[in-house]
Amino acid sequence: MKRYLAERVVQLVVVLFVVSVIVFGLVRLIPGDPATVQLGSEATPQALAALRHDLGLDRPLWVQYGLWVRQVLRGDFGQSWVSKQSPLALIRRFLPATLQLTGLAFAIALLIAFPAGVLAARYPGSWLDRAITGLALLGVSLPSFWLGIMLILAVALRTGWFPPSGYASVWEDPGLALRTTALPAFTLGVGLAAPLSRFLRSGMLDVLSAEYIRTARAKGLGERAVVVRHALKNALLPVVTVLALQIGTLVGGTFVIEQVFAWPGIGRLSLTAIQHRDYAIIQAVVLLVAAAFVLINFAVDVLYVWLDPRIRLEAER
């Protein structure tokens, strides 16, 4: 077990190193740099060169990378040239909005996907199944920016129940927070619900045709008990794995949704940082998101080891 953990820690370090090189390289591959953005279209070459010098952008790439890594190891992610704040402070500020949005989106996705997936599997081939499958296909195919704008025009403007954009924190004004979060979370949630319901449907179909379900039915259990207690529980295992993987899609989705709904979260922070070529922020966000991913996977793996003796045995062999 100890060796297994040690291996994973080494893996973590290697992954973070690779990610740091990639993100550092990638942001510098984008044409334009902070100096061109800062000085605008009318800048003289001399002014650009002077600013690049001030920002340290005229040094060799490996020197810049080394300096950055040394800083990061001390917990210092530099400073945003636009707002003059540290990336960590900005991330801390915008993370709650993104968590609120993705949290509600996740809940909405589950609320849609579970009944849909279970019903579709329970009555395969029925009009209900076909309707649900059709809607799921539609849900996967709809571009989220389009759905978002349609919701703003058709729902927010028509009903007046939801503001077209903006953010309120759930801790400060829960009622307003629900109204501001509803539309973006729904847009994001629909995109997630669609694949989820399809996974659940196929998982349930597999399980429902299993022998033990026949046994359960044969011993006279009610249909409800068969589906909810026996089938759903067992169909959940692969769905949970998919859910964990979908968190990545969800985070990616926030980039688009936060832009459409002017939502002050990590997605917009990153997008604006890319437009402004605000290297410090882009690097910090990507590195921290990657670290979070690796850590979550790491935690899940450890959990598996604890849950499933077979994995533990394999690890010890």
Place this chain on the structure above:
Amino acid sequence: MAESGLTRRDVLKIGALGAVAGAVAPAVVRAAGGSLRIGIPSDIQQIDPHLVSSAIDYTSMEAMFDSLTTFDRAMNPVPALAEKWEQPDARTYVFHLRRGVKYHNGREVKAADVKWSFERIIAFGGKSKWASYLADVASVEPLDDLRVRINLKNPSAPFLSSIRYAAIVPPEEEKNLGTRPVGTGPFRFVERVPNVHVKVARFGDYWRKDVRYADEIVLSPVPEAQTAVANLQAGTLDLHYNVPPKFKAELDKSPNVRLYEPQPFATNYMLMLIRHAPPLDNVKVRQALAGVTNRELIHRAAMFSVGEPGCSPFPRAHWAHSADVACPTFDRARAKQLLKEAGYPDGIELTLKASPQYPEFVRTAEIYEAQAREAGIRLKIQAIEWATYVKDLYGENNFQLGLSAVVREFDPDAMTSGVFGTKASGNPGLYSSPRMDELLRMGRAELVPEKRKAIYREIAQLVITEVPAIRQQTWPVLWGATAKVKSLHVNALGRPNLLEIELG
């Protein structure tokens, strides 16, 4: 009123006007109070008034700072922090500062601050857009606490307009200017949350007591134009900066949203930039391009009938415009003939860069592509992300043709020399013509309006015959406002007067 250049006589007149206290007010705002929520298409980048470079950042600058002069509705420079001035000779101005004007930190403005502020801007050089506005300044000398003399390198007709943007700031706040700026403006800085808002609140000690205005202004970025328009319709924003022209028809029908256009007319314009290198160093190739410019179509299909088509750098109602300057007609056969004469009987292939940041550019590019094809000009359109576009064109002069918006001051010198002058910052095509440079220099130094107008007539002619670049039409900045906003004055550059917003 528009027929006024800046002569010494005018200057004296304006100075005298300023001496009558309170006579400077363009209009007194009646209703006031409340919060004004302004939407902007992208986040404020820079709040140091001397480093502000984008039109969006300018809105926050306008709220917090004053300069020696400001503009009246007709874009004439009128007194602001300076209550009057004299011009002892063509190269010297003496400004008399208003007594008792306070900064947001409570200190009174002194003549030494003017010197410090001007010198700070000039020292930024290429890092500050405003440094080029002060290019004519030789030195600034405080005479006493309330008088300052500015010596010019040469006579400068646009000078009083140019210093409109030199924000006067207190030296002791220098380290805060980029984070918590301090000025003398009607609003003081409250907070800035990146991507959320910049908030400013009414400054109680503001020197102008004759105006009443909003208690606070909240500037929030709303990147998606459709979302911004929906916010106006829902009343969750009061104003939005730069509503794209495609929304005009829809909003003109909307009962609760009104669009305000620049008054008396817009000076910003759309321009096709041309890189003056083979094959486009051949004037006939450029003239062929000018000949396939279908302004009517661009006006209707790309700009949704917003703005005024025209080929001369000046809008029709501008005093520097001469009515007898005619545009070349749209003529494919003639364009084809010109190409043949230039040595391209089989036509020519050119690359046209445009950024989707402004969809109007991409639509205009598509119109060009379709209109030019039959004349034998095959345009390859490259749509590029904004920052890359700026780097390609302005940073590296790496383009053949590119569509751009020219945002220039009202003075005809500002509208032309920065774009057509050799090595000018707005001339990435590297056009260089001794005659043009000579005319630009003359126009800048000439103080008699009639003579100035004749010079700009010749400049407009040269723009049409030599084709340094091709102007399509003006580009008015549209401000969307809800019914809560009773009146709003947007000036020729698309900037609203924050002291003239009447709230209901």
